[in-house]
Amino acid sequence: MSEPGPHRQLIDRKAFTVFWQKRNNPKELWKFAPVYLAGIACFLPATSFLNDHPLFVVIWFTLFFAYLLGMPFLWNRLLYGKADPRFLKCPVCGRSLGPISQIVIATGTCGHCGSHILVDHDYGEKEDLNGPEDKEAQ
Numbered sequence: 057m058s059e060p061g062p063h064r065q066l067i068d069r070k071a072f073t074v075f076w077q078k079r080n081n082p083k084e085l086w087k088f089a090p091v092y093l094a095g096i097a098c099f100l101p102a103t104s105f106l107n108d109h110p111l112f113v114v115i116w117f118t119l120f121f122a123y124l125l126g127m128p129f130l131w132n133r134l135l136y137g138k139a140d141p142r143f144l145k146c147p148v149c150g151r152s153l154g155p156i157s158q159i160v161i162a163t164g165t166c167g168h169c170g171s172h173i174l175v176d177h178d179y180g181e182k183e184d185l186n187g188p189e190d191k192e193a194q
């Protein structure tokens with residue numbers, strides 16, 4: 057939505073790493089999956105009515121897809137609060153960083169446009185989470 061401006065906004069590497077490690081944590085998926093699947097299961101009994109009313113079919117699909125797409129969003133929102141939009145989208149090219157968050161963390165650059173988007177702030181401590189491939193950009 058926001059135009060990538062002429063000056064680049066760099067993202068703090070530590071904050072970005074913590075943000076995505078929390079979201080990519082497999083333990084969180086194990087909590088999420090049963091709730092999500094149980095919700096989907098609630099829609100299934102209603103499919104036996106689908107032949108009765110064309111209108112019902114429309115309503116059912118609307119609700120079902122609203123759930124499929126909206127539930128993960130709501131879950132994230134409840135668990136983590138509002139996300140910093142810079143963590144979700146590249147501040148330079150504006151494309152989604154979610155699917156490539158591990159690449160961004162490893163290389164410090166956006167996997168789409170190649171721009172350097174992570175910056176280490178001076179905390180006086182070393183980031184040890186990503187192993188030795190920090191300098192292997194591209």
Ligand SMILES: [Zn+2]
Pocket residue numbers: 146147148149150151166167168169170171
């Ligand atoms: Zn980019």
